[in-house]
Amino acid sequence: MEIIDLTIHELHEKLKAKEVSSVEATRAMLDRIEAVDGQVNAYITVTPEQALVEAEAADKRIAAGDIAPLTGIPVGLKDIFVTKGIRTTCGSRILENFVPPYDGTAVAKLKEQGAVIVGKLNQDEFAMGSSNESSYFGPVKNPWNLECTPGGSSGGSAAAIAARTATATLGTDTGGSIRQPASHCSCVGLKPTYGRVSRYGVIAYASSLDQVGPLTRDVTDAALLLGAIAGHDPKDSTSVNTTVPDYVAGLATGVKGLKIGLPKQYFIEGLDPDVKRAMDEAIALYKSLGAEMREVSLPHTEYAVATYYLIATAEASSNLARYDGVRFGHRAADARGLKEMFAKTRAEGFGSEVKRRIMLGTYALSSGYYDAYYVKAQKVRTLIMQDFLNAFNEVDVLLTPIAPTPPFKIGEKLADPLQMYLSDIFTIPVNLAGTCGISIPAGFSAAGLPIGLQLIGKPFGEATILSTAYAFEKETQWHLKKAPL
Amino acid sequence: MKYQVVIGLEVHTQLTTNTKIFCGCSTRFGAEPNSQTCPVCLGFPGALPVLNKQVVENAIRAGLATNCSITQRNVFARKNYFYPDLPKGYQISQFDLPICQHGHLDIEVDGETKRIGITRIHMEEDAGKLVHADIPGVDDSCVDLNRACTPLLEIVSEPDMRSPDEAIAYLKKLHQIVMYLGICDGNLEEGSFRCDANVSLMPVGSTVFGTRAELKNINSFKFIKQAIEYEIERQAEILDDGGKVIQETRLFDPNTGTTRSMRGKEEAHDYRYFPDPDLVPVLIPDQWIEDVRATLPELPEAKRARYVAELGLPEYDAEVLVSSRELAQYYEETVALFPQAKTVSNWVMGEVSRALNEDNNRSITDCPVTPALLADMLKLMEKGTISGKIAKTVFDEMYKTGKAPEKIVEEKGLVQVSDTGAIEAMVDEVLKNNPAQVEQYRGGKETVFGFFVGQVMRASKGKANPAVVNDLLLKKLKG
Numbered sequence: 001m002e003i004i005d006l007t008i009h010e011l012h013e014k015l016k017a018k019e020v021s022s023v024e025a026t027r028a029m030l031d032r033i034e035a036v037d038g039q040v041n042a043y044i045t046v047t048p049e050q051a052l053v054e055a056e057a058a059d060k061r062i063a064a065g066d067i068a069p070l071t072g073i074p075v076g077l078k079d080i081f082v083t084k085g086i087r088t089t090c091g092s093r094i095l096e097n098f099v100p101p102y103d104g105t106a107v108a109k110l111k112e113q114g115a116v117i118v119g120k121l122n123q124d125e126f127a128m129g130s131s132n133e134s135s136y137f138g139p140v141k142n143p144w145n146l147e148c149t150p151g152g153s154s155g156g157s158a159a160a161i162a163a164r165t166a167t168a169t170l171g172t173d174t175g176g177s178i179r180q181p182a183s184h185c186s187c188v189g190l191k192p193t194y195g196r197v198s199r200y201g202v203i204a205y206a207s208s209l210d211q212v213g214p215l216t217r218d219v220t221d222a223a224l225l226l227g228a229i230a231g232h233d234p235k236d237s238t239s240v241n242t243t244v245p246d247y248v249a250g251l252a253t254g255v256k257g258l259k260i261g262l263p264k265q266y267f268i269e270g271l272d273p274d275v276k277r278a279m280d281e282a283i284a285l286y287k288s289l290g291a292e293m294r295e296v297s298l299p300h301t302e303y304a305v306a307t308y309y310l311i312a313t314a315e316a317s318s319n320l321a322r323y324d325g326v327r328f329g330h331r332a333a334d335a336r337g338l339k340e341m342f343a344k345t346r347a348e349g350f351g352s353e354v355k356r357r358i359m360l361g362t363y364a365l366s367s368g369y370y371d372a373y374y375v376k377a378q379k380v381r382t383l384i385m386q387d388f389l390n391a392f393n394e395v396d397v398l399l400t401p402i403a404p405t406p407p408f409k410i411g412e413k414l415a416d417p418l419q420m421y422l423s424d425i426f427t428i429p430v431n432l433a434g435t436c437g438i439s440i441p442a443g444f445s446a447a448g449l450p451i452g453l454q455l456i457g458k459p460f461g462e463a464t465i466l467s468t469a470y471a472f473e474k475e476t477q478w479h480l481k482k483a484p485l
Numbered sequence: 486m487k488y489q490v491v492i493g494l495e496v497h498t499q500l501t502t503n504t505k506i507f508c509g510c511s512t513r514f515g516a517e518p519n520s521q522t523c524p525v526c527l528g529f530p531g532a533l534p535v536l537n538k539q540v541v542e543n544a545i546r547a548g549l550a551t552n553c554s555i556t557q558r559n560v561f562a563r564k565n566y567f568y569p570d571l572p573k574g575y576q577i578s579q580f581d582l583p584i585c586q587h588g589h590l591d592i593e594v595d596g597e598t599k600r601i602g603i604t605r606i607h608m609e610e611d612a613g614k615l616v617h618a619d620i621p622g623v624d625d626s627c628v629d630l631n632r633a634c635t636p637l638l639e640i641v642s643e644p645d646m647r648s649p650d651e652a653i654a655y656l657k658k659l660h661q662i663v664m665y666l667g668i669c670d671g672n673l674e675e676g677s678f679r680c681d682a683n684v685s686l687m688p689v690g691s692t693v694f695g696t697r698a699e700l701k702n703i704n705s706f707k708f709i710k711q712a713i714e715y716e717i718e719r720q721a722e723i724l725d726d727g728g729k730v731i732q733e734t735r736l737f738d739p740n741t742g743t744t745r746s747m748r749g750k751e752e753a754h755d756y757r758y759f760p761d762p763d764l765v766p767v768l769i770p771d772q773w774i775e776d777v778r779a780t781l782p783e784l785p786e787a788k789r790a791r792y793v794a795e796l797g798l799p800e801y802d803a804e805v806l807v808s809s810r811e812l813a814q815y816y817e818e819t820v821a822l823f824p825q826a827k828t829v830s831n832w833v834m835g836e837v838s839r840a841l842n843e844d845n846n847r848s849i850t851d852c853p854v855t856p857a858l859l860a861d862m863l864k865l866m867e868k869g870t871i872s873g874k875i876a877k878t879v880f881d882e883m884y885k886t887g888k889a890p891e892k893i894v895e896e897k898g899l900v901q902v903s904d905t906g907a908i909e910a911m912v913d914e915v916l917k918n919n920p921a922q923v924e925q926y927r928g929g930k931e932t933v934f935g936f937f938v939g940q941v942m943r944a945s946k947g948k949a950n951p952a953v954v955n956d957l958l959l960k961k962l963k964g
């Protein structure tokens with residue numbers, strides 16, 4: 001096996017045994033990026049010099065016997081993570097040349113462990129999108145089929161795993177932005193409970209929904225990486241102060257006697273037959289492993305997409321107000337007067353999907369519409385949360401598809417934003433409920449495109465969905481299949 | 486027509502916390518532009534606000550001191566608008582759930598007490614400042630964000646005031662209270678205590694308010710009066726001509742004493758308030774409120790009443806002494822050491838205040854004559870060691886040197902002479918040298934008596950005990 005194919009825990013063993021150095025691993029990854037990223041476009045910025053300096057430092061640490069699980073591991077970061085001294089664009093022209101003066105908390109935690117940052121990954125502009133087509137830096141291609149999208153918005157983070165241009169990556173998930181691309185690229189993607197991981201230093205899209213999570217080659221890595229970044233952060237008032245369990249230690253718990261719920265609203269007519277088949281196989285497998293299947297109801301599911309597009313865009317319209325050309329980022333060159341500077345800067349700096357969502361959100365918050373849209377959406381959100389809590393009174397985990405279809409073609413849904421929005425129908429409710437969900441490889445379509453399976457857990461029930469996912473992975477081994485790149 | 490003015494005031498008080506409301510930056514005034522900033526107060530991507538609990542505590546203090554009820558579940562809201570001094574494109578403030586509501590203050594104008602309602606007090610962050618670039622040929626503005634994110638309380642009154650004097654009385658009272666609470670430095674010029682006035686007119690006898698104008702940029706008590714008076718005149722003229730007052734924001738110009746419209750610069754805003762998702766609701770349990778209540782200082786009104794009732798001071802003295810917390814403290818510390826309330830009051834309002842005034846309006850907290858020194862000196866006076874006249878000399882010396890009064894008296898030989906023999910010799914000398922005046926006195930012109938006293942005191946260099954001098958003079962002249 002090549003270095004680039006290894007998981008975090010496999011590479012860790014080799015680093016520890018000094019069979020390979022971090023510099024070698026980092027070089028291998030940088031070479032791989034050089035070789036294939038031209039086709040995939042997963043990276044917006046690659047940082048070879050800095051990565052090698054970090055790798056050397058990691059090797060010194062290892063030589064001194066001071067090795068943490070992530071020491072010397074080459075990782076990539078969605079370009080939504082603010083990184084000190086490394087350009088951070090968030091996929092937008094408005095931040096094309098923005099070099100932040102500080103590291104966010106998740107990044108700082110990776111650095112503390114001695115992880116090596118090889119670069120910043122492509123994404124939908126400001127994480128607004130489900131196909132990575134809204135990036136100012138061009139769409140990311142799906143390594144399984146370069147004509148397809150890798151999903152979004154953390155498309156670069158998922159594609160880099162599939163293209164084997166990073167050992168692991170971090171993404172963010174606001175309405176499915178980790179889980180859906182993970183599904184489309186056949187990797188593991190975990191969206192933790194809201195408040196589990198600090199949002200400090202993560203460029204905000206929708207503050208009440210955004211959550212940081214890992215994208216990895218297998219479930220063990222997801223457990224490991226989550227453990228590294230989770231925990232209370234005094235710099236993020238919404239991060240929750242509960243203990244972080246040892247996720248890796250709990251992986252082999254098994255599913256015997258586990259009650260798995262199948263929300264009937266998620267197994268609808270019109271589900272792609274390949275997706276349906278993969279779900280049926282997964283259900284059969286879990287049964288064979290001793291899990292108990294139960295149908296449950298999440299009655300407000302049909303309102304989730306509308307609710308999401310009111311709350312997320314309302315928050316976004318405010319969150320993105322700071323991009324005004326005054327202190328950082330793009331500023332229109334020839335504006336006369338203040339108003340024109342603001343207007344031109346933003347007109348030039350933002351892409352059309354971002355503008356669409358800013359307008360939607362501004363509208364939802366406007367006086368006269370606020371109660372009908374924003375307030376109503378918050379009420380529905382409460383009902384959706386309640387749906388999940390009710391379901392979790394009956395079952396331990398929910399099993400659902402991630403997306404209604406396998407990866408779609410680049411350009412296929414661009415003309416119809418509503419169709420695009422509906423592709424997140426199975427992931428969005430989890431964000432609205434603020435709970436956790438994981439996407440794991442669950443097979444392939446007839447055309448050879450990846451299909452993911454979603455396991456949804458109780459709030460702060462990451463350990464349970466991880467062990468449930470681990471049981472599946474051990475039996476299926478879908479995660480070992482490599483993209484033909 | 487005769488009009489009745491209706492005034493409501495919105496006061497922004499900058500809180501004297503060491504750090505800003507949502508980040509750890511210093512709030513010190515006057516630092517190098519943009520030196521007291523960080524990713525949070527610069528509104529950098531990814532930065533998040535974290536609430537400074539001290540701000541909440543100060544807001545509770547303000548609320549309790551103004552008879553408000555305290556909201557136990559507080560929500561911060563975003564007020565969205567674009568301006569270069571507003572880093573995030575929104576201000577974090579409070580909207581429908583302000584921390585204090587339904588309070589009041591009692592003011593006194595022309596001997597009459599009037600209750601002014603306080604609608605609400607809410608917590609918010611300040612914006613930065615636009616400064617004109619002092620570069621020749623460059624017409625750009627620059628932004629200083631040191632002030633961005635410093636904590637403010639906005640205190641909104643009911644439209645209960647009916648004259649500029651009532652407005653001033655309310656403001657002074659509020660100013661005094663925030664200073665007493667120690668939550669605001671009260672500096673109007675530096676903008677720590679800023680006032681906007683909503684002013685409207687209605688025909689006398691009417692109960693329907695007219696259209697109001699909001700007056701901004703008023704940074705002294707004097708200007709507030711000027712601005713409101715000008716505005717009354719302006720609106721009356723419009724109404725007399727059959728015109729309509731436009732609801733608008735007007736800027737006060739201290740150079741001309743007039744207000745002018747800001748129309749065109751600030752259009753009607755829809756601030757699109759909504760709860761800030763970056764901050765969790767602040768819950769204030771009863772216990773917290775009671776803990777804060779227990780630490781509240783005695784407020785000026787209560788203090789004044791106590792000075793009159795318990796210390797027997799005249800109203801006027803009490804009023805002057807409680808005008809600032811520091812002055813009252815100085816007074817109380819002195820009285821504690823020398824329990825003659827009126828004597829101490831005379832000295833504090835007299836010599837102490839005079840000396841401080843003459844010394845560049847030095848602060849009482851910085852007075853070289855400490856309460857202990859003043860009390861020691863008063864004790865020397867009481868014992869008769871020094872006369873009242875010498876005491877003034879001693880006081881000036883203490884002010885200059887900070888030395889103990891006993892030491893000054895000893896060094897300068899200022900001990901009062903009460904030795905009858907020594908004084909008698911001086912009296913004899915004076916009578917001998919002024920036979921004409923003695924004649925006059927004995928002839929019935931008793932007013933000459935003061936002349937003899939003066940002569941004896943001069944001869945003793947002020948040290949003779951005046952009572953003894955009087956006694957001896959009377960005895961000799963009548964004798």
Ligand SMILES: [Zn+2]
Pocket residue numbers: 505508509510521522523524525526527634
């Ligand atoms: Zn700051």
